[in-house]
Amino acid sequence: MKHVTEVLNFYRDNGSNKYVCFLDASKAFDRVDYNILFNKLAKRNVPGYLLRLLLCWYCSQFVRVLWAGVFSETFNITNGVRQEGVLSPFLFAVYIDDLTYKLQMVNVGCYVGCHDLNHLLFADDAVIFAPAAKGLQQLLDICADFANSHNIAFNTVKSQCIIVTSKWAPTNPPEFYLNSTLLPVSDSYTLIDILVIH
Numbered sequence: 001m002k003h004v005t006e007v008l009n010f011y012r013d014n015g016s017n018k019y020v021c022f023l024d025a026s027k028a029f030d031r032v033d034y035n036i037l038f039n040k041l042a043k044r045n046v047p048g049y050l051l052r053l054l055l056c057w058y059c060s061q062f063v064r065v066l067w068a069g070v071f072s073e074t075f076n077i078t079n080g081v082r083q084e085g086v087l088s089p090f091l092f093a094v095y096i097d098d099l100t101y102k103l104q105m106v107n108v109g110c111y112v113g114c115h116d117l118n119h120l121l122f123a124d125d126a127v128i129f130a131p132a133a134k135g136l137q138q139l140l141d142i143c144a145d146f147a148n149s150h151n152i153a154f155n156t157v158k159s160q161c162i163i164v165t166s167k168w169a170p171t172n173p174p175e176f177y178l179n180s181t182l183l184p185v186s187d188s189y190t191l192i193d194i195l196v197i198h
Helices: 002-013 034-043 048-059 088-105 133-149 189-197
Strands: 018-024 110-112 115-117 119-122 125-130 160-164
Touching: 018 133, 034 048, 034 088, 088 119, 088 133, 125 133
Parallel strands: none
Antiparallel strands: 018 125, 018 160, 110 115, 119 125
């Protein structure tokens, strides 16, 4: 998160506002769709024997729920990667890689050197940012479309938009939406420091 604050400080100190949104994905590892995941792995030319091993491993998972000392009937798990599995971060990265591609394809973001940067992904959380409110909404729309097609649910209560304002570029707080849901907005830069710590 240090890189986020450095970019925002640069734009703020040089007279530009910055629009940021911290997106919280609810139980994202648990919502991975196996059909989508294994199609993506196949397109990456993962060897067939590894695909078969992973398919057997993930599609043959059965669990029971213990409630008040009583076990439920056994049932099959049909989606999700293991929270603490060694492969899970890699598999989830493959699963959401198209989101990175789609965000990079739009000409919206902060230039750091010769690179156009508009998002950072941290496991199941994301930070998106743009130099204009319209640009941030465009990035939010891309995230919403991707979430809808990949069974990902962004928590609109825990997600937070922040306006990093410069004294040379005042602004009226705009509104930002994710899937038609209004997101909370703050103009407090100290809130970013609090979020960065976590």
